[in-house]
Amino acid sequence: NAGVMQNPRHLVRRRGQEARLRCSPMKGHSHVYWYRQLPEEGLKFMVYLQKENIIDESGMPKERFSAEFPKEGPSILRIQQVVRGDSAAYFCASSPPFGTASTDTQYFGPGTRLTVL
């Protein structure tokens, strides 16, 4: 049973370019969460999605950032016109569906480390 997958693991972009980060949840998981981690800091919630729905995007900047979790394929976190302050590790997590005993438990992927030059 493969864990949460993320790609790419490392991404380098120049200021003004777009960054696309992908996340495939664990098999059987229908909830996806994105978190951002700045160097030597904790993880900050960005967005929570279920298939084809954004449930909570309260932690995501209003501009330049967007997320989706289509019916087929991975969840995508998209950052347009990146700036140096976007440099961070972006982690995706997934959890089992509601109605299961462990629906609270979030399992993390290996992260994408974004560097903006």
Add this chain to the structure above:
Amino acid sequence: GENVEQHPSTLSVQEGDSAVIKCTYSDSASNYFPWYKQELGKRPQLIIDIRSNVGEKKDQRIAVTLNKTAKHFSLHITETQPEDSAVYFCAAKGLNDYKLSFGAGTTVTVRA
């Protein structure tokens, strides 16, 4: 929203000694408290969690205690080993919430 504070920020212990990390939370409705271990450049890994209907949980050398009245919870690692060296994060989830609110992390160093 939920605010989680974690102490200490760094902790150095001699191999074989115990390590204790403490966290406080602000939302009295929070009901789920996981602990994650993150090694350098790696993913956060869940090591233990506790729900608000339980006061203590133990898994081999790791234990977590929860005091709902005081709104704090602690991680205890006994008989520490060099491989316990990592950054540890506590987190809390509100009753009607989806996201985890994380503490700032504790860097644990186990000296051989």
